[in-house]
Amino acid sequence: MVEDKILTISGIGKSFGGLTILKDISLEVEKGERIGIIGPNGAGKTTFFNLLVGDIKPTHGKIFHYNKNITKQPNYLRAQNGIARTFQKNNLLNELSVLENLLLVLQRRQGYGHKWFNRREEKQYPDLYLKAYELLETWGLSHRREVIVKSLSYGEQRQIEILLGIASDPSILLLDEPTAGMSQSETNYIVKLLYGLPRELTLMVIEHDLDVVFGLADRMVVLNDGEVLTVGEPDTVRKDERVNKIYIGTGDED
Amino acid sequence: MELIGAQLVNAVAYGLLLFIITCGLTLVFGILGVLNLAHGSFYMFSAYIAYSITETYTQSFWLALFVAPMVVGLIALVVEITLLRPTYHLGQLSQVLLTFGLAYIFNDIAPVIWGSDVLSIKVPSVLSGSVTIFEQKFPVYRFAVIGIGIAIAILLWMVQNKTKWGAIIRAGLSDKEMVSALGINIKLVFTSVFIIGGVLAAFGGVVAAPILGIYPSMEFQTLILALVVLVIGGLGSVAGTLVASLLVGIVETFSRFLAPEISMFLIFGLMAVILVLKPNGLLGKKVV
Amino acid sequence: MKTIVFKLVTVFVLLGLAPLVLSLFHLNLLSEILILAIFALSLNILVGFTGLVSLGHAAFFGIGAYTAGLVSLNLSNNLLVSMGASIIVSIITAAIIGAFCMRVSGFYFLMLTLAFSQMIYSFIYQSTNITGGSNGLSGIPNAVLSGFEFSNAVYVFYIVLLVFLATYAILGIIVKSPFGQVLIGIRENELRVKATGYNTSVYKYVAFVLAGAFGGLSGSLYTYFNGFIAPSDVYWTMSGNVLIMVLIGGSGTMLGPVLGAALFVILETVVSSYTDSWMLIVGSVFIIFVIFFPKGIVGIGQSLMRLAKKRKLKYDAKRKSKAA
Numbered sequence: 001m002v003e004d005k006i007l008t009i010s011g012i013g014k015s016f017g018g019l020t021i022l023k024d025i026s027l028e029v030e031k032g033e034r035i036g037i038i039g040p041n042g043a044g045k046t047t048f049f050n051l052l053v054g055d056i057k058p059t060h061g062k063i064f065h066y067n068k069n070i071t072k073q074p075n076y077l078r079a080q081n082g083i084a085r086t087f088q089k090n091n092l093l094n095e096l097s098v099l100e101n102l103l104l105v106l107q108r109r110q111g112y113g114h115k116w117f118n119r120r121e122e123k124q125y126p127d128l129y130l131k132a133y134e135l136l137e138t139w140g141l142s143h144r145r146e147v148i149v150k151s152l153s154y155g156e157q158r159q160i161e162i163l164l165g166i167a168s169d170p171s172i173l174l175l176d177e178p179t180a181g182m183s184q185s186e187t188n189y190i191v192k193l194l195y196g197l198p199r200e201l202t203l204m205v206i207e208h209d210l211d212v213v214f215g216l217a218d219r220m221v222v223l224n225d226g227e228v229l230t231v232g233e234p235d236t237v238r239k240d241e242r243v244n245k246i247y248i249g250t251g252d253e254d
Numbered sequence: 255m256e257l258i259g260a261q262l263v264n265a266v267a268y269g270l271l272l273f274i275i276t277c278g279l280t281l282v283f284g285i286l287g288v289l290n291l292a293h294g295s296f297y298m299f300s301a302y303i304a305y306s307i308t309e310t311y312t313q314s315f316w317l318a319l320f321v322a323p324m325v326v327g328l329i330a331l332v333v334e335i336t337l338l339r340p341t342y343h344l345g346q347l348s349q350v351l352l353t354f355g356l357a358y359i360f361n362d363i364a365p366v367i368w369g370s371d372v373l374s375i376k377v378p379s380v381l382s383g384s385v386t387i388f389e390q391k392f393p394v395y396r397f398a399v400i401g402i403g404i405a406i407a408i409l410l411w412m413v414q415n416k417t418k419w420g421a422i423i424r425a426g427l428s429d430k431e432m433v434s435a436l437g438i439n440i441k442l443v444f445t446s447v448f449i450i451g452g453v454l455a456a457f458g459g460v461v462a463a464p465i466l467g468i469y470p471s472m473e474f475q476t477l478i479l480a481l482v483v484l485v486i487g488g489l490g491s492v493a494g495t496l497v498a499s500l501l502v503g504i505v506e507t508f509s510r511f512l513a514p515e516i517s518m519f520l521i522f523g524l525m526a527v528i529l530v531l532k533p534n535g536l537l538g539k540k541v542v
Numbered sequence: 543m544k545t546i547v548f549k550l551v552t553v554f555v556l557l558g559l560a561p562l563v564l565s566l567f568h569l570n571l572l573s574e575i576l577i578l579a580i581f582a583l584s585l586n587i588l589v590g591f592t593g594l595v596s597l598g599h600a601a602f603f604g605i606g607a608y609t610a611g612l613v614s615l616n617l618s619n620n621l622l623v624s625m626g627a628s629i630i631v632s633i634i635t636a637a638i639i640g641a642f643c644m645r646v647s648g649f650y651f652l653m654l655t656l657a658f659s660q661m662i663y664s665f666i667y668q669s670t671n672i673t674g675g676s677n678g679l680s681g682i683p684n685a686v687l688s689g690f691e692f693s694n695a696v697y698v699f700y701i702v703l704l705v706f707l708a709t710y711a712i713l714g715i716i717v718k719s720p721f722g723q724v725l726i727g728i729r730e731n732e733l734r735v736k737a738t739g740y741n742t743s744v745y746k747y748v749a750f751v752l753a754g755a756f757g758g759l760s761g762s763l764y765t766y767f768n769g770f771i772a773p774s775d776v777y778w779t780m781s782g783n784v785l786i787m788v789l790i791g792g793s794g795t796m797l798g799p800v801l802g803a804a805l806f807v808i809l810e811t812v813v814s815s816y817t818d819s820w821m822l823i824v825g826s827v828f829i830i831f832v833i834f835f836p837k838g839i840v841g842i843g844q845s846l847m848r849l850a851k852k853r854k855l856k857y858d859a860k861r862k863s864k865a866a
């Protein structure tokens with residue numbers, strides 16, 4: 001039933017020019033479910049995310065959010081309706097401080113985005129700043145509050161990337177390789193944070209670190225060559241010969 | 255009816271003139287990523303240099319047609335090496351601003367050298383007559399311009415599609431990283447393309463001078479029309495530039511003739527409509 | 543808020559004393575600086591805060607100036623009527639042009655704004671019976687407000703000063719507001735801001751109209767100041783000049799455009815007493831700034847302050863170590 005699923009993806013595909021990136025992907029996502037998406041480079045994982053958040057439009061197929069057809073909805077509306085994403089490459093406001101990055105997300109969520117005739121400062125918007133401080137505290141970033149993002153370490157920037165996704169209080173969060181390029185200890189830290197996310201938040205995670213994703217996900221989707229190779233529980237997928245073949249066959253590491 | 259025929263020849267000649275000039279602009283924009291706002295200045299300088307050559311040194315239009323673009327090519331070379339090459343790290347926007355500063359400078363240098371009077375170049379005697387077709391007189395020079403325009407279009411098409419250089423340029427238009435990945439000296443490509451751009455503008459300047467005249471600040475009229483052609487035609491397509499040039503040439507010529515008050519309005523209106531219908535231009539690719 | 547009001551009053555009082563100190567020539571220079579500073583501040587909303595480089599902002603200056611002139615000549619020379627009309631016509635024009643320009647970004651935006659401003663220029667230039675064409679619009683009566691006629695340079699200076707301070711205060715608040723922060727976000731990374739759930743097109747559009755409105759306002763002041771409008775005030779060079787003011791002063795700051803306008807006007811006055819080749823000079827200065835001081839005068843000031851701070855820290859440390 002369409003109504004129960006937070007996301008229903010029905011036969012979507014994407015071609016650029018003559019090149020088909022994704023063919024007929026169908027998937028139903030339950031509320032609160034955690035889905036891991038794996039597959040070799042070029043399998044179409046990021047394109048799949050781009051379609052879900054509306055950065056690009058599918059060549060065919062439909063996407064439903066609950067029972068609402070959002071196939072043609074622009075990306076900012078989907079974000080407003082609770083479909084948030086993080087980017088594979090850090091995509092932050094590099095010249096601004098951590099706090100400013102966070103406030104920009106929070107002010108929209110709290111409905112202040114269009115206020116134009118008072119300064120955004122703590123006196124004017126105490127609740128906004130309080131929320132920001134809280135989040136920074138939880139994420140152990142309080143001491144980095146006033147630092148300009150581009151002067152943070154890569155790992156810290158990666159954390160901010162995920163934090164911004166969560167800060168918008170989404171109902172679905174799409175994480176595109178959250179631990180990409182991180183050291184083992186940084187990865188562990190992020191994984192801990194991801195495990196601590198509220199269970200009602202639906203997660204879809206693209207991840208190359210199979211240990212991370214198998215541990216986190218309730219269900220795995222394996223993409224290969226723009227198609228769903230298999231869908232199943234982590235344990236089943238882990239044993240699937242075809243999946244092993246892809247990963248060992250291509251020697252894919254990153 | 256007769257008038258329409260005459261205007262049509264004018265329109266096509268004017269359109270092809272715009273084509274020659276805009277091609278240089280679109281090439282530089284496509285490969286270097288720099289919207290060269292001094293492109294019009296190259297055009298103007300060439301016309302003035304051609305004037306000096308035909309008036310002072312020899313009477314030969316043909317010599318001017320050869321020498322003026324050479325001189326401007328040299329100026330382009332100097333500009334690329336001294337101003338653009340050391341500043342690629344500043345980003346494309348800064349470089350556009352640099353060329354804008356250059357346009358200011360060139361705009362003031364021209365009157366210092368050549369004064370502020372309106373000048374003109376005589377059409378070479380071979381082309382100065384007129385021909386009669388269907389009992390109607392047409393100036394030969396317009397046909398010559400059309401011929402030159404078509405020749406350049408064919409030449410560019412040949413270069414782009416049949417030579418190694420063209421392959422590099424096509425690769426550069428779609429994917430700059432690929433060019434450097436191929437082990438091609440990207441600096442050399444940039445410098446060469448910038449010179450070619452300048453030479454095309456200069457060539458247009460000499461050819462246009464007998465028709466449009468030479469006067470201070472002439473470069474901006476032309477630059478703006480070239481920008482309009484660029485927007486309408488879309489980036490990175492010789493064919494798109496050709497179609498857009500002819501379209502703008504026809505609209506400009508006929509509206510000037512029929513409703514001079516609104517001629518510029520029509521051109522920009524045309525541009526606005528095309529932008530709404532086809533944001534990437536008639537035949538262009540998406541510009542990020 | 544109180545401190546802002548206090549600052550404004552202080553500046554007003556200080557600058558308000560200018561007519562007592564300055565000669566008429568220098569007072570007029572100051573008025574011109576303030577008018578162009580408003581113009582530059584309006585462009586700065588687009589260029590400095592939203593990251594949209596417009597090369598056609600003179601369109602709004604010209605529309606504001608011509609509207610104020612035409613309304614004064616034909617309808618009413620009441621200050622509020624003509625100024626209000628200028629702002630409204632500018633807003634309408636910006637709303638129309640913006641609808642097209644918002645469809646594109648980057649260089650295309652630059653080209654389109656340039657093209658549209660030239661379109662307005664050619665309209666003004668060719669509509670001889672309305673605008674006076676190449677002769678310009680002259681014989682504009684002095685502005686009047688409830689019986690008081692702004693008949694000399696000192697009175698005009700005070701209107702300009704008032705409007706300037708109001709503009710500076712209003713824009714200063716807007717760029718610091720949540721809305722302004724979204725604009726800054728768009729300048730830094732539009733994709734991210736969109737992914738955050740903002741309809742960035744609407745924000746850019748509002749910024750464009752806002753810039754147009756204040757551009758028109760500065761144009762109307764220019765009419766009261768000059769009593770005459772030439773089509774060259776709408777020409778691309780005017781758009782270029784104001785862009786140069788913003789960038790030389792320091793884009794994305796409030797003080798920068800004001801300093802840029804001041805430097806520009808003073809330099810122009812000094813240089814033009816020696817040579818006609820003013821554009822050559824300003825072009826060269828501009829190129830030097832783009833290459834070596836991309837953050838403008840304000841940026842230079844900030845670097846100097848940082849340097850001084852470092853020196854002082856070093857000096858203090860040395861003294862401490864010596865004392866120890």
